[in-house]
Amino acid sequence: TAIAITEQPVSVSVPVGYSFTLRCRAQGRTSLQYQWFCQYQSDCRLIPGATNQDLPIIAEQTQLYTCRVNDLHRNAVFSDWVKVEVHQCVARGLPPRLWQGEPVIVLNPSKQRVEVGQALQLQCAAMGVPAPSYQWYRNGNLLEQHKRKKLWITHAKVSDSGTYLCCASNSHGEHWTNAVDIHVGGGKVLPPTEHFQLFHLVFVLATGKIALLVGNNRYQHHPNLMAPVRDVFELSRLLKHLGFQVVSLLD
Numbered sequence: 001t002a003i004a005i006t007e008q009p010v011s012v013s014v015p016v017g018y019s020f021t022l023r024c025r026a027q028g029r030t031s032l033q034y035q036w037f038c039q040y041q042s043d044c045r046l047i048p049g050a051t052n053q054d055l056p057i058i059a060e061q062t063q064l065y066t067c068r069v070n071d072l073h074r075n076a077v078f079s080d081w082v083k084v085e086v087h088q089c090v091a092r093g094l095p096p097r098l099w100q101g102e103p104v105i106v107l108n109p110s111k112q113r114v115e116v117g118q119a120l121q122l123q124c125a126a127m128g129v130p131a132p133s134y135q136w137y138r139n140g141n142l143l144e145q146h147k148r149k150k151l152w153i154t155h156a157k158v159s160d161s162g163t164y165l166c167c168a169s170n171s172h173g174e175h176w177t178n179a180v181d182i183h184v185g186g187g188k189v190l191p192p193t194e195h196f197q198l199f200h201l202v203f204v205l206a207t208g209k210i211a212l213l214v215g216n217n218r219y220q221h222h223p224n225l226m227a228p229v230r231d232v233f234e235l236s237r238l239l240k241h242l243g244f245q246v247v248s249l250l251d
Contacts, residue, residue, distance in 0.1 A: 002075040003028040009067065011131040013085040014059045020129060022055040024067040024079050032069055039064040039081075059086045087127055101129030102172035109151075109164060109180045116185040120153040120160060124177045126168035133169055138162045139217060140232075140250035158185040165233060176233050211236075211244040217251055 007025035014020060026032055036050035040063045047055070055065070062085050070076035087106050107125035114120050126132045136146035139162040143151070153160055165179040213235055215228030228250070236246045 002073065003032065003069055003071055003077045005069065005077060005079055008080045009055075009065065009082045011082040011084070012129045013087070013125075013127045013131040014129065015127060016059055016086050016088050018059045018086075020057055020059070022057060022065055022067075022082065022084075024053055024055075024069070026069040026077070028069070028071045028075070030072040032071055035068045035070075037066050037068065039066075057084065059084060062086045083131065085131060087125070100172055101170070103128040103132040103168040103170055103175040105168060105175050105177050108178040109166065111180045111182070113183045114156050116158060117155050120151075120156040120182065120184065122151040122164055122166075122180070122182070123149060124166045124168070125149050126175065128168065128170045128172070130170050134166055135169070136164065136166045138164050140215070156184045160184045176237065179233055209242075209244045211239045211246045213239075213246065213248040215248070215250050 003026055005024065005026045007023060009022040009024050012020060022036075024034065024036075026034075034051055034053055036047045036055045037044060038047055039045075040061065055067070062083070064081050064083055066081045067079040068076055069079070103126045105124065105126050107123065109122040109124050112120065112122070122136070124134070126134075134147055134149055136143045136151045138160075149166075151164070151166070161182055161184045163179050163181055166177045168175050168177070213232050215232040217228050232248045232250065236248045239246050
């Protein structure tokens, strides 16, 4: 084609008032002109004066953006649409001047109990530059089909019970939500075990500080446990803050 976009803008998820820049780069046979557009709900409009490769933004509300690139022969292409997601509440303990764009959890899923056949919905959210991707887990096992902020199960089954948590990740790293217990159907709910009951914590001292966490859910003569998965991820987060390199394993 006459025009080729060499750098697409990327979606971001940021706190309100955060300043950043969307970038678009293209190559063509003649000199190129740029024009940015934004869309809020169903209203798409040209942004006056936004005719540079870079678009400075102060985050105010969640919107979509795209950039049109045209040459002197009236050829034109549009960049990908990207989402600027704006969170109205800044995450506690996040100093914007020090933030490097790594994922920061701003919404954790909540504990639920639903009947068989009812809908089960879990939700989380994270800030990040670029915008984080999501992956849900149940009892430490990856849920291949659930890669969005919202986990939706239309008709819940007893087998959907378990401990759920979600990983938000981008090019700067990853962060995990709190783990929550979900119970589907009637019957007795397994009471929470004490955090270190049937849970092994082994510290291996080497040239640096290394923590090996092993959480066992399945014991031959004990019901499946709920707490170890949560304990592994909560302790992993704590130990990383204390300067440990952490290796965590399940079962």
